[in-house]
Amino acid sequence: MKPPAQSDRSADTARFFDYDGSMTSTPTELIRNFSIIAHIDHGKSTLADRLIQATGALTAREMTEQVLDNMDIEKERGITIKAQTVRLSYPAKDGKTYILNLMDTPGHVDFAYEVSRSLAACEGSLLVVDASQGVEAQTLANVYQAIDANHEIVPVLNKIDLPAAEPDRVKQQIEDVIGLDASDAVEISAKTGLNIEAVLEALVTRLPPPVGDDTAPLTALLVDSWYDQYLGVIILVRIKNGRLRKGMRIRMMSSGAVHTVEQVGVFAPKLRPEPDLGPGEIGFITAAIKTVADCNVGDTITDDRHPATEALPGFKPSIPVVWCGLYPVEADDFEKLRESLGRLRLNDASFHYEAETSAALGFGFRCGFLGLLHLEIVQERLSREFDLDLIATAPSVVYRLTKTNGETMDLHNPADMPDGSLIDHIEEPWIKATILVPDDYLGAVLTLCNERRGHQVDLTYVGNRAMAVYRLPLNEVVFDFYDRLKSISRGYASFDYQMDNYLESDLAKISILVNLEPVDALSFIAHKSVAETRGRAICAKLKDLIPKQLFKIAIQAAIGGRVIARETISALSKDVTAKCYGGDISRKRKLLDKQKEGKKRMRQFGKVEIPQSAFLAALKMDA
Numbered sequence: 001m002k003p004p005a006q007s008d009r010s011a012d013t014a015r016f017f018d019y020d021g022s023m024t025s026t027p028t029e030l031i032r033n034f035s036i037i038a039h040i041d042h043g044k045s046t047l048a049d050r051l052i053q054a055t056g057a058l059t060a061r062e063m064t065e066q067v068l069d070n071m072d073i074e075k076e077r078g079i080t081i082k083a084q085t086v087r088l089s090y091p092a093k094d095g096k097t098y099i100l101n102l103m104d105t106p107g108h109v110d111f112a113y114e115v116s117r118s119l120a121a122c123e124g125s126l127l128v129v130d131a132s133q134g135v136e137a138q139t140l141a142n143v144y145q146a147i148d149a150n151h152e153i154v155p156v157l158n159k160i161d162l163p164a165a166e167p168d169r170v171k172q173q174i175e176d177v178i179g180l181d182a183s184d185a186v187e188i189s190a191k192t193g194l195n196i197e198a199v200l201e202a203l204v205t206r207l208p209p210p211v212g213d214d215t216a217p218l219t220a221l222l223v224d225s226w227y228d229q230y231l232g233v234i235i236l237v238r239i240k241n242g243r244l245r246k247g248m249r250i251r252m253m254s255s256g257a258v259h260t261v262e263q264v265g266v267f268a269p270k271l272r273p274e275p276d277l278g279p280g281e282i283g284f285i286t287a288a289i290k291t292v293a294d295c296n297v298g299d300t301i302t303d304d305r306h307p308a309t310e311a312l313p314g315f316k317p318s319i320p321v322v323w324c325g326l327y328p329v330e331a332d333d334f335e336k337l338r339e340s341l342g343r344l345r346l347n348d349a350s351f352h353y354e355a356e357t358s359a360a361l362g363f364g365f366r367c368g369f370l371g372l373l374h375l376e377i378v379q380e381r382l383s384r385e386f387d388l389d390l391i392a393t394a395p396s397v398v399y400r401l402t403k404t405n406g407e408t409m410d411l412h413n414p415a416d417m418p419d420g421s422l423i424d425h426i427e428e429p430w431i432k433a434t435i436l437v438p439d440d441y442l443g444a445v446l447t448l449c450n451e452r453r454g455h456q457v458d459l460t461y462v463g464n465r466a467m468a469v470y471r472l473p474l475n476e477v478v479f480d481f482y483d484r485l486k487s488i489s490r491g492y493a494s495f496d497y498q499m500d501n502y503l504e505s506d507l508a509k510i511s512i513l514v515n516l517e518p519v520d521a522l523s524f525i526a527h528k529s530v531a532e533t534r535g536r537a538i539c540a541k542l543k544d545l546i547p548k549q550l551f552k553i554a555i556q557a558a559i560g561g562r563v564i565a566r567e568t569i570s571a572l573s574k575d576v577t578a579k580c581y582g583g584d585i586s587r588k589r590k591l592l593d594k595q596k597e598g599k600k601r602m603r604q605f606g607k608v609e610i611p612q613s614a615f616l617a618a619l620k621m622d623a
């Protein structure tokens, strides 16, 4: 049967016929869009795998563990970074077959932004809580986001196979702390597959279907976009009203850019082409889009010929809170780095970058991140996926500076700090942190918060766990706070934060001088009360990391002209092959090759070479 021409398609036929006349779309009553939200490690990805398996979207052979965590780094670190989506088909007990669109979300505090985007594309959430752990800081943070997004929430207690599981206690906790009715929470083991069917039934019976008007002009939310090496830019969309078809001319409402849709499809979980997507559906399109600027996450896509008058609400822009410089080890790699950052940004809308130059490191980029884990992940992706050797400068939060002439500036880079005589005052960003911790470790946690200049706002109890709310300077948190918290609580403390406000503070820029030359990339800003300790710590670290040379090297930390810490690396005459007297030429060559390899990762400062590890060490300072 020939498809009806576009103009004589009534609303009803449009819904059920494709270009080749076959039935395509699902009525909205048979669609359920949901996210899985949870604290890190409570089992979201494992549950997603089970749902995929139970609905037969992948055969047992195709099923690799944690299908949705498809980046290598995600698999290795066992965490979810990018929100992923997958369409499942489920024949329910009521005899109807439902389309379930699952959006997996990351749980780490740095990736809250991805969570909010996934939530905006769905009507409901599965709230996964580990029945042996109970409610944690990100359980709360995520569930509040879901409530804000007007989601229907189905509590799921996971890991009930564990002997330590206490489903009744955790149900009570969900009711007491979150105020959510947990009486019919689904008790499951994502690991063994126990009760997965009950989760699928709960999705169908307890979540509302999407609402949308098939006859209205197209409005589709641009949820995410990324670059695929074969298909180019792929856009993830959620259709609100109207229909998105192959061959259609679409317009991005914020930029006005117009493109022709080349492919339409869904993730099942592999890419599967579809002729169109209707109201309530989640899928992807490609449209030969080359420029990153055309794909603003949160934008509304409409039909160029019959455009909608009003855009969808969109998302709050993400604000990077930590900045650092990224420089290529080989200056020739600058263009490659620029291109790679462009592609990465397309994959990760919360990542920001702009070109900058450093006296020490040459041409590079100032990059903004949502947190330190985000920074580490981006760095790792750049070196793995794009094969780039990079030097990262010490991370810095954004300070607000008021000069004596009344001008204000946002300071992203300590190297740009004006001379002290020109500064009237500096403000630093503060956060409000929520920490949940078993009583036994509370003392250590409070000490850590106090050491980091924290002010206690609240201290209450959630069952046998303390919930401490602190205001802390972000500067004290971005470096190693999370790692320290985990180690002093043996991994039991959980942590979440929101940005709070800016407050004036007694801060100083600490410059690091190697062989009397300032290395701008190592300079950092710290509160005056800790400046000396940190200066000393970094000098000591550099002493271990910078290889000895034929002359003595002084390493100094200074505030203005005043040296606050100093270390000296003694001189050494070293021929790496000296030990190999005798004729073993292959061994000598190996040593020389090894030395050459090491040199590639060094930067020359005056007469001194500083290894990349020294710059990275600045990230990990605990003082």
Ligand SMILES: Nc1nc2c(ncn2[C@@H]2O[C@H](COP(=O)(O)OP(=O)(O)OP(=O)(O)O)[C@@H](O)[C@H]2O)c(=O)[nH]1
Pocket (backbone or CB within 6 Å): 038, 039, 040, 041, 042, 043, 044, 045, 046, 047, 078, 079, 080, 105, 106, 107, 108, 158, 159, 160, 161, 162, 188, 189, 190, 191, 192
């Ligand atoms: N015993 C038991 N272990 C489980 C169960 N579900 C998940 N796990 C384990 O818990 C760990 C964390 O599971 P994930 O699915 O990666 O957790 P996640 O919430 O997706 O974590 P992120 O992706 O990092 O946010 C893994 O080691 C799983 O094997 C369960 O039902 N029982």
